[in-house]
Amino acid sequence: MNPHGNYINNTFDLNQVGDIPLARITTHKIRLMKEKGKKIVMLTAYDAPTANILSECGVDMILVGDSVGNSLLGYESTIPVTLEDVIHHCAAVSRAKPNSFIVGDMPFMSYKVSTEQALENCGKMLQKGGAEAVKIEGGTARVVEIVKSVVDAGIPVMGHIGLTPQSIYELGGYRVQGRTKETTESLVSQAVALEKAGAFSIVIELVPSLTAKMVTESIDIPTIGIGAGPHCDGQVLVIWDMLGLFEEFNPKFLKKYANIRQVIKDAVNEYSKEVRNGEFPDPKHSFEMSEEESGRLYGRNKPNEK
Numbered sequence: 001m002n003p004h005g006n007y008i009n010n011t012f013d014l015n016q017v018g019d020i021p022l023a024r025i026t027t028h029k030i031r032l033m034k035e036k037g038k039k040i041v042m043l044t045a046y047d048a049p050t051a052n053i054l055s056e057c058g059v060d061m062i063l064v065g066d067s068v069g070n071s072l073l074g075y076e077s078t079i080p081v082t083l084e085d086v087i088h089h090c091a092a093v094s095r096a097k098p099n100s101f102i103v104g105d106m107p108f109m110s111y112k113v114s115t116e117q118a119l120e121n122c123g124k125m126l127q128k129g130g131a132e133a134v135k136i137e138g139g140t141a142r143v144v145e146i147v148k149s150v151v152d153a154g155i156p157v158m159g160h161i162g163l164t165p166q167s168i169y170e171l172g173g174y175r176v177q178g179r180t181k182e183t184t185e186s187l188v189s190q191a192v193a194l195e196k197a198g199a200f201s202i203v204i205e206l207v208p209s210l211t212a213k214m215v216t217e218s219i220d221i222p223t224i225g226i227g228a229g230p231h232c233d234g235q236v237l238v239i240w241d242m243l244g245l246f247e248e249f250n251p252k253f254l255k256k257y258a259n260i261r262q263v264i265k266d267a268v269n270e271y272s273k274e275v276r277n278g279e280f281p282d283p284k285h286s287f288e289m290s291e292e293e294s295g296r297l298y299g300r301n302k303p304n305e306k
């Protein structure tokens with residue numbers, strides 16, 4: 001037994017601290033998972049019922065990503081997403097009271113203007129959005145400085161390096177990063193700097209597997225990969241991408257675990273057919289009036305309900 005968890009029959013149980021079961025995931029547990037070699041599962045969610053399902057499935061972390069822009073709000077990138085958008089969706093997720101740890105994504109220009117702006121807006125993500133940590137994109141000296149201030153203020157920060165979608169115009173599009181020795185070394189330096197600044201974990205997006213491996217082995221905090229191969233300490237995907245909502249979105253890194261688009265279409269087509277041919281609603285889905293009241297209402301002219 002150690003202060004952070006229980007060893008039962010030599011297995012490490014992260015959900016038990018002494019006699020107290022601790023279902024809720026914390027930054028502390030996330031760090032321990034890397035130490036114990038337990039892979040971390042993260043998915044995005046933007047609403048209460050989805051958060052509830054992810055929690056029931058034992059997903060470790062829920063990211064309320066600015067990917068809400070492309071996934072649900074009809075934008076072509078994450079750039080138009082506002083702080084208020086993410087807070088709105090994060091609050092819905094937190095109302096589901098998931099056991100999963102909730103990370104609120106800081107959108108474009110909501111933290112890079114100044115340290116004061118970052119502190120104020122990250123604070124709002126926790127106070128109004130119910131997030132337990134924020135995610136901040138970038139690994140430049142300027143961003144590292146901001147991360148340090150936010151962590152100093154008591155707000156856990158998840159870093160995000162590699163492809164950072166808020167910088168697509170600067171990066172020249174959604175392109176794989178860290179393909180060379182120099183760019184890989186640069187990503188390692190960014191990760192080390194973010195760890196030193198106090199980040200509790202780092203998302204690595206769209207880099208070769210060996211780049212992610214080198215970054216992961218260079219730091220003690222967990223890396224969470226997306227399009228970064230199998231060597232990261234955990235993985236994240238956008239929920240509606242992995243459920244197969246979008247027929248046309250098929251990047252190499254994405255595995256679709258369901259065809260939710262087809263499931264929705266089948267149900268909507270069946271409903272439409274039944275409404276059009278009068279099959280729905282049937283008596284089972286309709287309400288009845290008592291004999292007495294229908295007699296009072298219609299007298300002898302009571303219609304056949306069937």
Ligand code: KIV
Nearest residue numbers: 044065066067105203
């Ligand atoms: O916004 C998001 O969903 C993300 C993930 C892709 C990591 O940043």
